[in-house]
Amino acid sequence: MSVFKPIIELRDVRKSFGTFEALKGINATIEEGEFFSLLGPSGCGKTTLLRMIAGFEPPTGGDIIIDGKSMDGISANRRPTNMVFQSYAIFPHLSVADNVGYGLKTKKLPKAEIKREVDKALSMVDLVGYGNRAAHELSGGQRQRVALARALVMRPKVILLDEPLSALDKKLRDQMQMELRDLQKTLGITFILVTHDQEEALIMSDRIAVMFEGQIAQLATPEELYRRPATKRVASFIGVMNFLDAAATSHDAAGLTLDIAALGKVTLPASAIPPNVHPSQITKVGIRPEMLTLLFDHDDRAEKEITGEVVSSDYYGDMTYYSVQLPQLASPVTISMRNTAGRSIAAPGSPVRVGWGTESVVLFE
Amino acid sequence: MTRGLSRESRQGLTLIGLPFGFALIMLAAPLAMVITFSFWTQNYLDIDRTLTLANYQEVFSQPIYQTLLWRSLRISVIVTVVTVVLAFPIAYYLSFHVKRNKALWLFLITVPFWTSYLLRVFLWKVILGYNGVLNTALLEIGLIREPLTFILYNANAVVLTLAHAWAPFAILPIFVALEKIDRSLLEAAEDLGDGPFRRFWRITFPLAIPGVVAATLIVLIPTVGDFITPRLVGGTDGLMIANMIQIQFGKANNAPLGAALAVTSMVVVALISIAIYLVGRKIGGRVAR
Ligand SMILES: Nc1ncnc2c1ncn2[C@@H]1O[C@H](COP(=O)(O)OP(=O)(O)OP(=O)(O)O)[C@@H](O)[C@H]1O
Numbered sequence: 001m002s003v004f005k006p007i008i009e010l011r012d013v014r015k016s017f018g019t020f021e022a023l024k025g026i027n028a029t030i031e032e033g034e035f036f037s038l039l040g041p042s043g044c045g046k047t048t049l050l051r052m053i054a055g056f057e058p059p060t061g062g063d064i065i066i067d068g069k070s071m072d073g074i075s076a077n078r079r080p081t082n083m084v085f086q087s088y089a090i091f092p093h094l095s096v097a098d099n100v101g102y103g104l105k106t107k108k109l110p111k112a113e114i115k116r117e118v119d120k121a122l123s124m125v126d127l128v129g130y131g132n133r134a135a136h137e138l139s140g141g142q143r144q145r146v147a148l149a150r151a152l153v154m155r156p157k158v159i160l161l162d163e164p165l166s167a168l169d170k171k172l173r174d175q176m177q178m179e180l181r182d183l184q185k186t187l188g189i190t191f192i193l194v195t196h197d198q199e200e201a202l203i204m205s206d207r208i209a210v211m212f213e214g215q216i217a218q219l220a221t222p223e224e225l226y227r228r229p230a231t232k233r234v235a236s237f238i239g240v241m242n243f244l245d246a247a248a249t250s251h252d253a254a255g256l257t258l259d260i261a262a263l264g265k266v267t268l269p270a271s272a273i274p275p276n277v278h279p280s281q282i283t284k285v286g287i288r289p290e291m292l293t294l295l296f297d298h299d300d301r302a303e304k305e306i307t308g309e310v311v312s313s314d315y316y317g318d319m320t321y322y323s324v325q326l327p328q329l330a331s332p333v334t335i336s337m338r339n340t341a342g343r344s345i346a347a348p349g350s351p352v353r354v355g356w357g358t359e360s361v362v363l364f365e
Numbered sequence: 366m367t368r369g370l371s372r373e374s375r376q377g378l379t380l381i382g383l384p385f386g387f388a389l390i391m392l393a394a395p396l397a398m399v400i401t402f403s404f405w406t407q408n409y410l411d412i413d414r415t416l417t418l419a420n421y422q423e424v425f426s427q428p429i430y431q432t433l434l435w436r437s438l439r440i441s442v443i444v445t446v447v448t449v450v451l452a453f454p455i456a457y458y459l460s461f462h463v464k465r466n467k468a469l470w471l472f473l474i475t476v477p478f479w480t481s482y483l484l485r486v487f488l489w490k491v492i493l494g495y496n497g498v499l500n501t502a503l504l505e506i507g508l509i510r511e512p513l514t515f516i517l518y519n520a521n522a523v524v525l526t527l528a529h530a531w532a533p534f535a536i537l538p539i540f541v542a543l544e545k546i547d548r549s550l551l552e553a554a555e556d557l558g559d560g561p562f563r564r565f566w567r568i569t570f571p572l573a574i575p576g577v578v579a580a581t582l583i584v585l586i587p588t589v590g591d592f593i594t595p596r597l598v599g600g601t602d603g604l605m606i607a608n609m610i611q612i613q614f615g616k617a618n619n620a621p622l623g624a625a626l627a628v629t630s631m632v633v634v635a636l637i638s639i640a641i642y643l644v645g646r647k648i649g650g651r652v653a654r
């Protein structure tokens with residue numbers, strides 16, 4: 001996929017409910033065949049934006065362009081998008097097959113063709129033989145699949161999904177995440193997923209728009225978001241992040257020298273400084289829990305070392321999360337360690353050597 | 366009307382068990398009496414208790430009774446159709462377009478019920494009469510030269526009066542059925558390509574059928590047996606079966622024949638109601654509630 005074609009363009013899209021501004025100017029371009037996620041805390045406007053793309057709510061400003069055409073004044077039934085509703089919205093008076101074939105009937109396709117397409121869509125979502133079931137005879141996961149099949153069968157340019165997995169239990173959700181992702185890659189249809197679950201967004205998406213209070217805070221690939229969060233807020237929303245006070249002491253061609261609380265002075269190479277970061281304005285830096293290491297063995301070595309004391313530990317099976325108090329810090333930092341064979345868990349109160357490196361340090365705007 | 370609802374109604378039945386039992390006794394006793402009476406005969410004031418089918422023979426052989434029964438059915442079917450067809454848009458508007466103060470609107474719909482049924486029938490008489498409000502007004506503005514006579518003392522007046530009286534009973538069940546429809550179903554239908562018209566017939570209406578069936582039965586059953594309205598505004602052309610039953614029990618001194626007429630019309634109404642219920646269930650499809 002080398003030639004990218006924009007399928008959806010959001011140009012300064014705004015939405016107000018009365019005096020309340022739910023969306024304050026959204027700009028984004030979504031590529032054809034992309035798995036795009038809208039991620040953000042509750043109430044940040046994800047659903048509102050998705051519903052505006054679907055055509056259920058008119059924007060109060062800006063323009064939504066789908067497949068090169070402005071959607072201004074075009075109602076939901078004439079847009080090349082289909083939605084998978086959070087509640088699934090399965091028609092209760094129709095069978096599974098009639099639900100899936102609903103849109104094809106509107107298109108006035110011949111009966112035989114509808115049946116063929118419906119069967120195909122049902123097999124895509126692993127529901128072969130369920131066509132005659134009534135809606136209330138399905139489990140939550142099956143209803144979710146019917147809702148997906150009903151959208152897939154229309155072969156839209158874009159499928160919109162509003163928290164489609166939030167009603168499922170964890171195990172089923174993990175499985176559906178993989179299935180959705182695989183299906184999207186096989187079919188090449190653009191998916192826009194709304195979620196407030198950062199893990200879900202990271203696993204499934206090609207790109208993620210992180211939203212806070214009606215604005216996109218950062219739009220990037222999952223890796224970029226995790227490794228180079230643009231702001232402190234994004235950094236704390238995606239995964240766990242330790243924040244340490246810091247200030248720039250010198251900045252020249254050789255690099256940026258920072259004085260970080262507890263860790264001391266460190267010089268980062270110029271290439272490690274994101275373009276949106278102004279060194280003089282740095283007040284805090286971030287370090288991910290997995291970028292700090294507990295040096296258990298005598299001969300464990302790291303680029304830099306500091307001594308601290310274990311406050312507490314949380315055991316997660318494959319991982320252990322330690323709270324470690326470092327000298328001169330008000331609150332302990334979080335350090336995650338993989339539980340490899342033969343590694344014991346450090347007891348609270350025991351002194352530990354903490355290893356880190358210049359690569360561990362994350363800078364924000 | 367399917368499994369889901371019957372569980373709900375079973376819970377309901379447990380709750381109303383006691384009053385239900387009371388009602389059953391109070392209903393069953395008179396009902397048993399009426400049925401027994403219908404197999405006896407009466408000669409002036411003497412009741413002959415030998416069981417006979419003579420009353421039913423008379424009911425089915427005398428054309429007057431069949432005419433009255435047919436007319437009752439025809440009038441009540443027309444009343445029901447008119448009421449339900451008019452009630453549907455009102456319920457729809459209330460459910461889908463009134464955003465605030467729905468309760469106030471529902472309250473306003475019940476305002477006519479603050480006066481008695483009898484009074485309301487009388488009011489229609491005042492409105493529709495030869496020198497009534499309507500005729501006077503139409504004469505005054507010159508739309509007619511002579512008072513209209515086809516609006517009172519005939520079947521039309523009965524239909525009009527009954528439809529007005531029963532409208533809220535039709536609006537409420539339809540409103541409730543419409544309120545129950547998950548709005549995201551309507552959005553899903555639109556999303557799948559339906560315009561408002563197709564969407565109405567494919568989603569909204571089928572899901573409202575339980576309410577429409579309820580409204581139909583609620584209006585149809587009592588109107589077949591109504592006797593106040595035909596008596597007051599129906600004239601001779603507008604008399605219905607209940608008026609005849611009343612005459613048999615009263616002036617004609619033939620309670621057994623009246624009872625036979627009552628039982629016959631009861632059976633006919635029951636059969637029609639069952640038919641409506643079954644048809645509604647069939648077109649209502651597999652609605653799980
Ligand atoms: N019809 C409406 N009228 C008034 N305010 C609304 C309306 N719809 C949404 N809002 C407001 O707009 C904001 C964004 O709502 P939205 O439903 O888009 O949030 P969300 O990001 O999807 O949240 P969640 O994760 O909880 O679903 C919220 O503050 C909400 O209260």
Ligand SMILES: [Mg+2]
Nearest residue numbers: 046047048194
């Ligand atoms: Mg939402």
